[in-house]
Amino acid sequence: MNTIVFVTVVRHHASDAELALAPVDGEALLTHTVRGLLALPDLDLVVVAAPERCADSFSAALSGFEKRCRIVPGSSLKHAFDTVENEIFGNPVFLVHDALRAFTPADTVRAVVDAVRAGSPCVVPVLPMADTVKVTDAAKVITATADRASLRTAQTPLGFTRETFLSYVDKPSLEGAHTVAGHPDAMRVTNGFELKLAEAIAVAGKEEIL
Secondary structure, X not given: OOEEEEEEOOOOOXXXXXXXXXXXXXXXXXXXXXXXXXXXXXXXXXXXXXXXXXXXXXHHHOOOOOOOEEEEEOOOHHHHHHHHHHHOOOOOEEEEEXXXXXXXXXXXXXXXXXXXXXXXXXXXXXXXXXXXOEEEOOOOOEEEEOOHHHXXXXXXXXXXXXXXXXXXXXXXXXXXXXXXXXXXHHOOOOOHHHHHXXXXXXXXXXXXXX
């Protein structure tokens, strides 16, 4: 295998799994996520960890992708890996991707994969912090302005060697990770405004193909 991707709903809110099914240009956000990943020719397998309550809906959203996509009921990354471990051979690049980052450009995914293949055991796409960051005290009073020069916002996919992937599954940590340039289109789609942006990205992508 060259590359295997585990797609998960990185849970910040209870409704995040349902958000993966939100319609964008007539299809679920999750459908766009997996289709974009499968467009990469050296990607062998996409494993989607589907929360139990949404497993049937996830399967419906990914109908037609069965040849290179496996849906594993259960939201645990470890459970998803354990389910397909016997199908993984060689030393592929392991990726972990947030289901809600549906429009991460192919170039960003390739940059992560290339960095792992070049010797980085753990890779994260990032963007510089654009906003001014303020520090507040317990009374919610601003006490300082943080230096944002070294601050970055992390995106996905995260890239790993087999060893670092297994370590991440056991104890998630990105300390010591190498970084590559992220992309604004790789935003996490979580609200109405971001859904409108995602709709525009999806329509623009179709126009480029035409």
